[in-house]
Amino acid sequence: MNALLSVSDKTGIVEFAQALHALGIKLISTGGTAKLLAEKGLPVTEVAELTGFPEMLDGRVKTLHPKVHGGLLARRDVPEHMAALKEHGIDTIDLLVVNLYPFESTVAKPGCTLEDAIENIDIGGPAMVRSAAKNWKDVGVLTDASQYEGALAELKAGGKLSDKTKFSLSVAAFNRISQYDGAISDYLSSITFEDGNNTPARQLFPAQTNSQFIKLQDLRYGENPHQQAAFYRDLHPAPGSLVTAQQLQGKELSYNNIADADAAWECVKSFDANQDGAACVILKHANPCGVAVGADPLEAYSKAFQTDPTSAFGGIIAFNSTLDERAALQVSKQFVEVLMAPDFTPEALAVFKTKVNVRILKISLPAGGASDWDNGRNAMDIKRIGSGVLMQTSDNHQLTLADLKVVTKKQPTPEQLQDLMFAWTIAKFVKSNAIVFCKGGMTMGVGAGQMSRLDSARIASIKAQHASLSLIGTAVASDAFFPFRDGLDVVVDAGATCVIQPGGSMRDQEVIDAADERGVAMVFSGVRHFRH
Secondary structure, eight states: OEEEEEESSOTTHHHHHHHHHHTTOEEEEOHHHHHHHHHTTOOEEEHHHHHTSOOBTTTTBSSOSHHHHHHHHOOTTOHHHHHHHHHTTOOOOOEEEEEOOOHHHHHHSTTOOHHHHHHTOOSHHHHHHHHHHHTTTTOEEEOSGGGHHHHHHHHHHHSSOOHHHHHHHHHHHHHHHHHHHHHHHHHHHTEEEOTTSOOEEEOSSOSSOOOOEEEEEEESOSSSTTSOEEEEEESSOOTTSGGGOEEEESSOOOHHHHHHHHHHHHHHTTSOHHHHOEEEEEEETTEEEEEEEESSHHHHHHHHHHHOHHHHTTEEEEESSOBOHHHHHHHTTSOEEEEEESOBOHHHHHHTTTOTTSEEEEOOOOTTOGGGGGGGSOSEEEEEETTEEEEEEOOOOOOOGGGOEEOSSSOOOHHHHHHHHHHHHHHTTSOSSOEEEEETTEEEEEEOSOSSHHHHHHHHHHHHHHTTOOOTTEEEEESSOOSSHHHHHHHHHHTEEEEEEOOOOTTHHHHHHHHHHHTOEEEEOSOOOOOO
């Protein structure tokens, strides 16, 4: 049995080669890999010796030879193939171990040049992988160090790899080639040459995009029972994102559970537990129905629940800090579909042991803690349309107090500014048109998804009435500008004393004059947060 080893990432390759040698498998290798194995005392045949042709062009040509590809592609069950190998003195290659030049990590470096990228495009490696993967019945192909242990266990147990394993490895190999070629296409498609010179520039949106997703699970159904669905993750998921969650208990997540859980998680990530305090988001049908911060998870939950107890029934609940027993006991009194937090105390988990249907997700913090959560946000948003997609940079804008422009005679107080910033953070996660009343670190009324901003304002105040919450002295956020003064009048009539909105309307002055007339403070953020 012959094995060809040619790896860029040499993690675990020495130990794997030693184990192969101990099983009597002949080792063939290229350049740096062959040198490393020889230094470790392993008998290894260099590819140049196998082919009778030296590596050339700085290693660009070394394995593109019939003695390599013939050995990989020959079908052992076809007499003519085996006769051709014998006639030309070609040995079969039964195991191929290849990982590719680090193209993806190279182009991810800020200072990467086009020349650096081109030199890290592997040619011979993908060609060998394709040959071996095509001939999967006769050749096992390993493209990642994580596969070594399993393959070695089978070789030790039975002297060969099973057809099931070889086919699985073949699929993984073709997937890897697809990912690799997609990354090359994405990068090169983003390169343009400026008019009048030969200086390449990289564009934000490539001429062709090749998204890669890995299936995590099939789902029972989609948004509705007559629709089929599956759950996929990015090829390289960001730490602290929903797809990295560990489900600790509960029923299988549904399509709607996942969509809503992601919306709740992204919203609660906006609050850093160390700076803002414990935060809780209760979400229903893609919209936050209650959000609050508090001294601990119990206070945050209690305040969030007050916003809209009716809508909170059967909702998704997310915390930005470890859930303890006190908060868990309170949450357990309501019907909840999904409960999420960076961690849970053993006592908190014990509270939900009898509620076996509650889906509990633990989403570990990034290595840098909650302050690194922003690094886990999607860089791009993609929306499917008929026979195409819309692609945009994600709405990751972070507003600061310095960005605010006070446009009214009345100046907001420090407490009002704090409420305005809180309301603005929530409005970003509410479907447009969005109106959000807040006070004291909690939502007091949320109006979402209406065709008229005026209706959203009315609904938000009605929600507060149903929850027996007074809107007197509240701050209001509007995700886009007020096109007329009527929307402002509705929120002021409800009790708001300060307003944050983007500004930018032809009638801004009319709305500003109305705010001055009503004696409320208003600030412009300069950005809007449409969420469709």
